[in-house]
Amino acid sequence: EVQLVESGGGSVEAGGSLTLSCSASSYTYSTYCMGWFHQAPGKERERFAGISRDGSSRYADSVKGRCTVSKDNAKYTLYLQMNTLTQEDTGKYYCATTNDIRAVPRGRCLGDFDNFDYWSKGTQVTVDS
Numbered sequence: 869e870v871q872l873v874e875s876g877g878g879s880v881e882a883g884g885s886l887t888l889s890c891s892a893s894s895y896t897y898s899t900y901c902m903g904w905f906h907q908a909p910g911k912e913r914e915r916f917a918g919i920s921r922d923g924s925s926r927y928a929d930s931v932k933g934r935c936t937v938s939k940d941n942a943k944y945t946l947y948l949q950m951n952t953l954t955q956e957d958t959g960k961y962y963c964a965t966t967n968d969i970r971a972v973p974r975g976r977c978l979g980d981f982d983n984f985d986y987w988s989k990g991t992q993v994t995v996d997s
Contacts (some may be wrong), residue, residue, distance in 0.1 A: 869978045872963050877991035880953050886993060890946040890963030896986040897944035898965035901977035902936060903984065904948050908959040915964075916979045917948065926978035930956070953995045960990040 876888035879990035888904070907913040916928040917937040925937050936949045936988050946963050969975045 871986040872988035873885050874961070874963060874988045874991040876948075877959065877993045879994045880994055882954055882995050882997050884995075886948070886950045886952050886957075887914065887954055888948040888961055888963070888991065890948075890988055891942045892946070892965060892986070896965060897941075897974065898967050899941060900966060901936075901981060901984075902963065902965045902970035904946075905962040905964060906957070906959050907990070908956070911959075913960075913962065915917075915982075919946070920974040920977040921972055922974060924974050925949075934965070935985060937990075953993075955995050955997060958993060959997045960992050961988045963988045968991060981995065 873891045874888055879888055903915045903918040905913050905915050916931050917935055919925045919937045919939055927935050934951045938947045938960065965986045966984045968983050971981045
């Protein structure tokens with residue numbers, strides 16, 4: 869059962885930009901806490917961006933300054949915009965949401981919370997040199 873559906877991705881030139889969308893249903897969308905994850909080839913999946921209930925966001929150092937996550941509650945959609953892509957950004961990208969009430973506090977959502985309920989299948993992004 870597909871819970872979250874991503875669009876975007878594909879091949880991007882180094883230095884280019886990327887926009888991903890993550891569409892949810894009214895059931896799988898979360899106003900509590902949502903995140904974007906990256907899995908580089910041969911590595912574990914890691915969260916690099918998160919957005920909390922009040923719209924606050926937090927980014928991993930690897931993408932800070934060149935990444936923006938946003939959401940549209942009316943459209944049940946989460947967005948990711950990344951600029952100045954490098955080959956290190958190559959990999960599979962996932963979005964995830966949770967309706968776990970423990971993720972409501974901003975600090976928790978943007979901190980070490982890791983109990984996401986719903987996941988996308990992932991979309992491949994390849995940054996070409």
